[in-house]
Structure formats: C-alpha cells, structure tokens
Amino acid sequence: MGKKGKREKKGKGAEKTAAKMEKKVSRRAKKEEEDLEALIAEFQSLDAKKTQVIESSCPPPSPRLNGSLSAHPEKDELILFGGEYFNGQKTYLYNELYVYNIRKNSWSKVEIPNPPPRRCAHQAAVVPTAGGQLWVFGGEFASPNGEQFYHYKDLWVLHLATKTWEQIKASGGPSGRSGHRMVACKRQLIVFGGFHESARDYIYYNDVYAFNLDSFTWSKLVPSGIGPAPRSGCQMATTPEGSIIIYGGYSKQRIKKDVDKGTLHTDMFLLKTEGAGKEEDKWAWSRLNPSGVKPTPRSGFSVAIGPNNRSLLFGGVHDEEEEESIEGDFFNDIYFYDMGKNRWFPGQLKGPKLEKRKRRRGRQVEAEGAEDEDVEKQHPQGLVEIVKEVVAEDGTVMTIKQVISGRAEEERSESEEEEDGAVSQQVEPCPRSNAMLAVKHGILYVYGGMFEVGDRQFTLSDLYSIDLHKMEEWKVLVEMDPKAQEWLEESESDEEEDDTEGAEGGEEEEESSEEESEDEGGEEQHPSVQPDEKHEDYLSRTEQYWIKLARSNMGPDAKEKKVVKVAHAMAKTFYGDSV
Numbered sequence: 001m002g003k004k005g006k007r008e009k010k011g012k013g014a015e016k017t018a019a020k021m022e023k024k025v026s027r028r029a030k031k032e033e034e035d036l037e038a039l040i041a042e043f044q045s046l047d048a049k050k051t052q053v054i055e056s057s058c059p060p061p062s063p064r065l066n067g068s069l070s071a072h073p074e075k076d077e078l079i080l081f082g083g084e085y086f087n088g089q090k091t092y093l094y095n096e097l098y099v100y101n102i103r104k105n106s107w108s109k110v111e112i113p114n115p116p117p118r119r120c121a122h123q124a125a126v127v128p129t130a131g132g133q134l135w136v137f138g139g140e141f142a143s144p145n146g147e148q149f150y151h152y153k154d155l156w157v158l159h160l161a162t163k164t165w166e167q168i169k170a171s172g173g174p175s176g177r178s179g180h181r182m183v184a185c186k187r188q189l190i191v192f193g194g195f196h197e198s199a200r201d202y203i204y205y206n207d208v209y210a211f212n213l214d215s216f217t218w219s220k221l222v223p224s225g226i227g228p229a230p231r232s233g234c235q236m237a238t239t240p241e242g243s244i245i246i247y248g249g250y251s252k253q254r255i256k257k258d259v260d261k262g263t264l265h266t267d268m269f270l271l272k273t274e275g276a277g278k279e280e281d282k283w284a285w286s287r288l289n290p291s292g293v294k295p296t297p298r299s300g301f302s303v304a305i306g307p308n309n310r311s312l313l314f315g316g317v318h319d320e321e322e323e324e325s326i327e328g329d330f331f332n333d334i335y336f337y338d339m340g341k342n343r344w345f346p347g348q349l350k351g352p353k354l355e356k357r358k359r360r361r362g363r364q365v366e367a368e369g370a371e372d373e374d375v376e377k378q379h380p381q382g383l384v385e386i387v388k389e390v391v392a393e394d395g396t397v398m399t400i401k402q403v404i405s406g407r408a409e410e411e412r413s414e415s416e417e418e419e420d421g422a423v424s425q426q427v428e429p430c431p432r433s434n435a436m437l438a439v440k441h442g443i444l445y446v447y448g449g450m451f452e453v454g455d456r457q458f459t460l461s462d463l464y465s466i467d468l469h470k471m472e473e474w475k476v477l478v479e480m481d482p483k484a485q486e487w488l489e490e491s492e493s494d495e496e497e498d499d500t501e502g503a504e505g506g507e508e509e510e511e512s513s514e515e516e517s518e519d520e521g522g523e524e525q526h527p528s529v530q531p532d533e534k535h536e537d538y539l540s541r542t543e544q545y546w547i548k549l550a551r552s553n554m555g556p557d558a559k560e561k562k563v564v565k566v567a568h569a570m571a572k573t574f575y576g577d578s579v
Contacts, residue, residue: 036150040117040141047095047115053163054111059437060478061098061107063459065450068124069436072160073132076102078438078445079160084120085459088488090144093118100463102440105477115165116156117141121178124188127213131161135189137211140178151176151196155211172454173218174209179232185215186242190221192271193249195232203250204230208271208283227285228269237311239339244271245288245311247337256389264297264318264566292313292343295335300433304447306468307442310336312347314446317433330431330451334444350472351426428474430466443468445477453566456487482549543567 003005067083080098084091097110122139126132141150153176155168173191174180189211195204198467208221228234234249246269252262268288273281280411295301301316318329334347336477429435435449444465450457463478550567551558 002321011444015402017058018044034145036141037042039143040150042459044429045118047111047117050111050113050537052113053565055099055108056206056389057068057161058098058109059105060461060463061448063461064094064448065436065459066120067436067448068092068122068136069114069438069445069447070124070126070134071438071440073126073128074160075132076440078102078124078440079158080436081158082116082119082139083436084142085446086146086457087486088456091142091146092144093120093141098486100445100567110163112158112165114165115156116167117152119152122152123180123182125182125184127184129213130159134158134196134269135182135184137182138174138180139190139446144278147524149197151178152179160182161422168216170211170216170218172381173211174207175491177205180205181234181236181246183238183244185238185244185314185331190244190271192246193228193231193234194237195230195251202252204232218290218292219284221578223271223285225285226287226469227271228267229265230466231265231301234265235300235301235311235337236338237312237337242273242308245269245339246271247313248298248301249294262299262319264299266294266297289345290337290342290343291337293335294347296331298331302435302437302446304437304439306439306444308334308338309340309375310338312336312444312468314437314444314495315429315449317451322397328452330433332429332431347426347471348460349426349466349474350470404538426473430460430480431464432460435460439468443467458485475533481548 015151030095062082062085064083068079068081070079070081071077071205072079079491081095083093084093086092094116097112097115099110100106101108111307116136119139119141123137123397125135126133134407137155139152141152142148148549153174155170155173157166157168158164159166160172175196177196177197180191180579182189182191184190191209191211191296192207193205195202208223208227210219211217212219213335228246229247230249231249234245237245239245247267249265252260252267268290269287270288271283272286273283278369289492294312295316298316298318302314304312304314306312313335315331315333316465317331320327321327335344336347337344386547395557430451432449432451439444444466448460450459452458461478461484462476462480465475466473467478545561551563
C-alpha cells in the first residue's frame with residue numbers, strides 16, 4: 001500500500017505540474033495567437049472567394065514536409081493535404097488538396113470552397129463511410145519568420161464522394177496542438193500526444209481523446225495503468241482487435257534558463273479496451289517489450305500500416321548535439337513491427353536480378369512468409385553500417401548512416417562482378433525526415449520530406465514506391481528536381497519586409513514558381529550521354545552542371561571551394577552512392 005500510495009501521489013503531483021505549465025503556456029501564447037488569428041482570417045477570406053469545385057491536372061506538388069498523404073478507400077488515388085516549406089528566410093504553409101492517380105502516375109489539384117486554413121504537422125485519417133471521408137485534426141500555422149505559432153484544435157472532414165469540406169464543431173475536444181497522432185479505431189478517432197509551443201514556452205502532451213463518428217462527440221479517455229510520457233511525433237497504430245500501439249516519439253524539457261534537453265523515446269505501449277469501442281468502455285495502458293531488431297533511436301520518422309498485420313516506420317533523423325553544432329544522422333531505412341508476434345525487424349531489399357541469379361545457381365529461395373524470420377535467425381550479426389558524408393558550403397559535415405544486411409552487401413558485390421565491370425546502382429529514396437507515407441494495395445508510397453546539410457535545409461518533392469509484399473526494389477515515380485532547391489541566406493533587409501508576403505505561400509508562391517520554371521526553359525538541362533562520348537567526358541560535363549547550379553543558388557560572391565563542395569553534396573543527394 002505504501003509504494004502504491006507514493007506512486008499515486010507522485011502521479012497527481014505530475015498532473016498538477018503539467019496543468020500549471022499548460023496555463024502558463026496558454027497565457028503567453030494568447031497574445032501571439034491573437035495576432036496570427038487575424039492573418040489566418042485574412043487567408044480564409046481569400047479561400048471563401050472560391051465558390052465551385054475546380055479539378056485540374058497539374059505538375060507534381062512543390063517541395064514540402066509535414067503534410068498528410070492518405071490512400072483513398074475506394075479509388076486508386078492518394079490524397080495530399082497541407083504541409084510547409086522553408087527557404088531560409090520565410091516559412092510557407094499550405095492548405096491545397098492534391099490527388100495522385102496511381103494507375104496514370106499523374107497529379108491533379110482539387111480546389112474546394114471553404115477548406116481548412118493553411119497548416120502543417122496535423123493528422124489525417126480515412127474512413128470508408130459514404131464513399132470515403134478524410135478527417136483532419138489540429139496542426140499549426142507559423143508566422144513567415146517562424147517565430148510565432150498558432151496551434152489548431154479544429155476538426156474537419158472532407159467528403160470524398162461529393163468533394164466538400166465540412167468543419168465539425170464539437171466541444172470537449174483536445175486543446176490546440178501539433179505533432180500529435182490520430183488513428184481511426186472502429187467507429188472512433190483516437191488522438192494522442194503532441195505539443196503546444198509559444199515564443200518562450202512549450203508543453204508536450206500524453207492525453208488521449210476519442211471522437212465518436214456516430215454521435216459526433218468528443219470524450220477524454222482516462223486509462224488505468226502507467227502510460228507513455230508526454231511526447232510528439234510517435235508511431236500510433238490500430239490493431240485488428242481494436243487496441244492502440246504507441247512507439248517512440250520526441251519531447252524536450254527545460255533543465256535551466258534558455259537550456260532545453262531533448263529526449264528520443266524508444267519505449268512502446270499498448271492501449272487496450274475491454275468493450276466494443278463505445279464511449280463508456282474502460283481503457284488501460286500496459287507496457288510492451290517487443291523482440292527482434294528494433295529501430296535505432298530517431299525522431300521525425302514517418303509511419304504507415306502495411307499488409308500482414310504489420311505497421312512500418314520509415315526514415316527519420318538522430319541529432320547529436322555537440323558544443324558548437326548539431327550533427328544530424330538521417331535515415332532511409334524501413335522497420336516493420338509485427339503486431340501479432342510483438343516483434344520488430346528491418347526491411348531488407350531482395351532485388352529482382354539477385355533473385356534470378358540465385359535460381360540459376362540452384363540456391364534455395366526462402367519462402368516469402370518466413371523472410372523476416374530469416375533476417376534474425378540466419379544473420380543475427382550480419383548488419384553492415386554504410387556511412388556517407390555530405391559537406392556543406394560552410395564546411396559542416398553531415399553524416400548519413402544506413403544499416404543493411406551483410407548478405408545484401410555481399411550480393412551487391414557479386415552483382416557488380418557479374419556485370420562485367422558495369423556498376424548497377426540500386427535506386428532508393430535519399431535519407432530524410434518528416435516525409436509523407438501512404439499504403440495502397442500493399443505498395444508503400446513515400447513523398448517529400450527534408451534533410452539538412454550544415455545550416456541549410458533541403459526540402460524534397462520526389463515520390464517513390466515499393467511493393468511491401470515482394471520488397472524487391474524501390475521505383476522512382478517523380479524525381480527530385482535540383483532546381484527546386486531554393487535557399488536564401490538571412491539578411492536584415494529581409495527581416496524588415498512585410499510578413500504577409502511570405503505567409504501567403506500556397507497559390508501565389510506556386511504561381512511564381514511556375515513562371516520561373518517557364519523563364520528557365522532555355523537554361524541548361526541535366527546532361528545526357530551523347531553518342532560515342534567517352535565516360536570521363538560525360539562525367540566532366542555533369543560535374544560542371546552541378547557546379548553551375550550550386551553557384552546560381554549561392555550567388556556570385558561565394559568562394560569557389562565552397563561552391564564545389566555544395567555541388568558535390570547536391571550531386572550525392574541526387575545520385576546516391578554512385579557518385
């Protein structure tokens with residue numbers, strides 16, 4: 001009784017502290033949120049001028065991260081909503097809706113009257129009701145200089161059959177937040193965690209809310225047991241039985257004035273209900289201790305639900321804080337979690353050509369269902385770490401680590417030998433964080449995201465896919481456009497400009513981008529191999545292309561040595577290990 005009493009007392013104390021902090025953050029954030037509310041209202045008045053649905057084919061969306069990519073429940077389509085883009089000086093927020101046609105490999109933009117305000121770091125969940133519904137909750141809006149934030153607590157539904165947005169006004173829901181997670185569980189939407197940040201304070205959450213899709217009402221769940229610590233950006237998945245799984249995430253706390261300490265969480269929890277998913281059901285937290293090969297600690301990873309009762313995790317970043325800098329290790333690996341077996345395992349590419357050579361040699365091909373078991377049983381110590389270094393213009397080195405199996409490395413070496421000296425480079429997305437994922441018909445789609453080189457951020461607009469049943473190879477559906485990598489250094493004159501210009505983002509920014517691309521139509525394109533051209537000559541022309549592109553981004557005053565370093569970094573990002 002004594003220990004239990006201490007735990008309960010400690011828990012109540014933590015709740016009081018969290019409540020005080022939330023009030024403190026709320027008071028300080030009120031003023032700046034009032035300022036941003038006026039800006040948001042201005043944008044909504046512009047959106048209100050749209051009176052009809054307009055759907056038009058378009059190029060792939062501009063670079064962005066922290067948006068949502070969702071699979072249509074009835075059609076072979078992916079739905080992209082929102083997101084953000086930072087060019088070094090200004091932050092752009094989006095509320096556009098794009099639809100990707102999987103069969104045609106084409107994009108279309110759908111303009112619908114009265115959409116949700118511009119936002120990023122929100123959550124979207126799809127349910128099959130009435131031809132399909134896309135539910136969107138929360139997220140954040142940032143001032144153009146990135147120093148003020150407005151956290152939404154609104155709930156919206158996009159009726160996919162009629163192409164109409166509807167705001168659902170129901171009391172008792174979660175407070176404003178971003179970085180939270182939301183999943184559809186039976187006839188409910190379950191929201192967990194997230195954070196709220198003002199200019200000086202922040203708070204992370206570990207509360208749980210349920211929205212009933214039949215009664216359109218919110219309820220706050222009070223599960224028994226010890227649950228996860230407050231966090232954002234975790235993995236949240238629904239099991240076939242209607243339970244919720246939480247893994248990882250990120251949080252930070254202030255250890256002294258102006259000094260924050262970040263935490264990468266690697267623990268795992270199960271939120272289980274005893275009933276049939278009704279509001280009055282009792283929920284309980286319990287800790288999970290999965291077996292297998294767990295993901296390395298990271299934040300900014302992306303999640304999705306794959307086939308065969310497995311959730312998956314892709315990419316992310318591990319920041320290591322040094323005395324004067326932060327070194328980021330970005331990832332492009334996949335980890336699967338088998339919800340039935342409570343076990344993690346890394347996703348390993350087999351490669352279609354490698355499999356054919358195995359059959360010719362008479363080697364036994366493992367059964368597909370046991371493939372993930374073989375990774376652990378036959379090669380428990382066979383993981384090889386590949387380290388790549390990218391140098392920024394200021395000399396900062398960004399290390400990108402990728403872990404693959406020793407068997408895959410051996411087979412890659414064998415394949416190179418058997419190609420009579422020709423190098424066969426396997427296509428894969430470059431390491432990144434905050435990408436957008438969706439799974440349709442067992443195929444994983446990865447869009448956008450970002451990575452950093454020194455103080456510079458590269459925001460992506462490429463699209464990749466991989467068949468999760470076969471795990472043979474990545475396919476490039478939309479390549480990254482190097483010319484879309486705009487980066488502007490900070491300057492005093494830029495800070496004095498009208499903030500509204502950058503905040504408008506969306507259509508204005510894309511229209512100007514399209515005009516620029518038209519103006520650049522006569523510029524030099526990426527070199528292609530000419531007939532009878534020597535390989536070394538082609539490499540020389542390609543290097544000059546990247547140097548010219550880097551110089552145009554950095555300006556005429558940039559030193560030649562730094563220009564060359566940035567050119568090589570951009571080329572490595574574009575080509576991968578073949579550079």
